[in-house]
Amino acid sequence: MPQIIIKGMELDKVKAISTSLVDELQQIIGCPRDYFTIEAVVSSFIMDGQQTEISPLVEIKWFDRGQDIQDRTAAAISRHIRSSGYSHAETFFTVLENSKYYENETHY
Amino acid sequence: MPQIIIKGMELDKVKAISTSLVDELQQIIGCPRDYFTIEAVVSSFIMDGQQTEISPLVEIKWFDRGQDIQDRTAAAISRHIRSSGYSHAETFFTVLENSKYYENETHY
Amino acid sequence: MPQIIIKGMELDKVKAISTSLVDELQQIIGCPRDYFTIEAVVSSFIMDGQQTEISPLVEIKWFDRGQDIQDRTAAAISRHIRSSGYSHAETFFTVLENSKYYENETHY
Numbered sequence: 001m002p003q004i005i006i007k008g009m010e011l012d013k014v015k016a017i018s019t020s021l022v023d024e025l026q027q028i029i030g031c032p033r034d035y036f037t038i039e040a041v042v043s044s045f046i047m048d049g050q051q052t053e054i055s056p057l058v059e060i061k062w063f064d065r066g067q068d069i070q071d072r073t074a075a076a077i078s079r080h081i082r083s084s085g086y087s088h089a090e091t092f093f094t095v096l097e098n099s100k101y102y103e104n105e106t107h108y
Numbered sequence: 109m110p111q112i113i114i115k116g117m118e119l120d121k122v123k124a125i126s127t128s129l130v131d132e133l134q135q136i137i138g139c140p141r142d143y144f145t146i147e148a149v150v151s152s153f154i155m156d157g158q159q160t161e162i163s164p165l166v167e168i169k170w171f172d173r174g175q176d177i178q179d180r181t182a183a184a185i186s187r188h189i190r191s192s193g194y195s196h197a198e199t200f201f202t203v204l205e206n207s208k209y210y211e212n213e214t215h216y
Numbered sequence: 217m218p219q220i221i222i223k224g225m226e227l228d229k230v231k232a233i234s235t236s237l238v239d240e241l242q243q244i245i246g247c248p249r250d251y252f253t254i255e256a257v258v259s260s261f262i263m264d265g266q267q268t269e270i271s272p273l274v275e276i277k278w279f280d281r282g283q284d285i286q287d288r289t290a291a292a293i294s295r296h297i298r299s300s301g302y303s304h305a306e307t308f309f310t311v312l313e314n315s316k317y318y319e320n321e322t323h324y
Contacts, residue, residue, distance in 0.1 A: 007255070011152055018154045037162055039115070040152040044227055044256040046234045054253055067315065074318040082320070090217070093316040099175065100201040102182040104190070119260055126262045145270055147223070148260040207283065208309040210290040212298070
């Protein structure tokens with residue numbers, strides 16, 4: 001259920017990092033590989049009247065796993081993104097609550 | 109203002125459930141029909157180097173209405189999605205705060 | 217880092233307001249121009265079986281800046297959107313936490 005939502009990164013580059021990123025996050029987080037989703041968002045970014053590129057911007061929606069695991073997750077994501085040619089990445093975490101997350105009719 | 113944000117579901121299937129889903133949610137939540145928005149997100153999901161399909165994943169952004177109404181809302185969404193051919197749906201709720209939600213210049 | 221995420225507004229209209237909106241927000245918020253991102257989301261909105269238009273709906277993801285600056289930010293956004301021909305805009309704020317927001321490996 002960690003949802004990795006990526007903006008501002010080319011689709012082919014997302015594909016290229018996807019396997020080794022999930023390999024590493026699976027170790028850090030300790031959850032099964034198929035819990036992860038990686039979403040490449042299709043949006044337009046605008047500045048001063050024109051479409052523009054942004055540095056990769058990543059949101060992780062997940063259940064809170066504490067500062068240490070979060071730090072290592074952000075570091076793994078940043079390292080993967082920078083290894084694919086970007087100089088800079090921003091990553092932020094949105095905490096989901098068990099009582100508000102449902103598989104079919106049942107919440108966690 | 110309940111915003112129903114759907115990922116991983118075919119647009120035609122979203123259209124097909126949209127009327128009866130809002131009919132039911134209107135009863136559960138007790139708010140006018142035109143308060144709802146249903147958004148079908150255009151994104152690419154990636155796993156292991158390739159584009160992939162995900163099970164429908166639904167986020168509801170709304171003002172908190174308590175666990176019971178939330179449970180029934182999730183159940184209605186899950187039932188509608190599974191009735192359109194998916195075996196599994198995940199639904200989660202993001203709570204918006206009155207003091208941070210504005211109609212034009214005025215917050216709730 | 218204020219992320220201005222706009223749904224339901226034509227791309228050309230987003231472009232048309234982007235310069236003066238950031239000019240004004242820069243004054244209100246007191247942060248550098250290049251901290252802002254304006255994202256025009258590509259989604260389909262559905263009601264009663266058909267694709268539909270919605271009134272512009274804007275989410276701001278940012279660090280909390282207090283009610284007064286938030287009120288003035290919402291007012292500036294609403295005014296800009298209505299000046300481009302829409303009668304109504306809704307704007308809501310999602311607060312990001314310093315300890316969960318990273319530039320590369322380092323959180324705020």
